[in-house]
Amino acid sequence: MGKLSILNEFWGFLKTRKKWWLGPIIIILLLLGVLIFFAQSSSVAPFMYTLF
Numbered sequence: 001m002g003k004l005s006i007l008n009e010f011w012g013f014l015k016t017r018k019k020w021w022l023g024p025i026i027i028i029l030l031l032l033g034v035l036i037f038f039a040q041s042s043s044v045a046p047f048m049y050t051l052f
Contacts, residue, residue: 014023 010026014020
């Protein structure tokens with residue numbers, strides 16, 4: 001039971017419930033989280049203020 005099982009379960013949920021609008025929301029939230037994570041410990045941090 002790893003991370004792949006969570007992704008498979010989420011994919012199955014999207015297919016059976018026809019909730020395709022959740023996909024882009026989850027992707028945007030993950031990308032935003034990755035961006036914030038990498039911006040904390042790098043030289044990119046000062047440029048983050050221009051995005052927000």
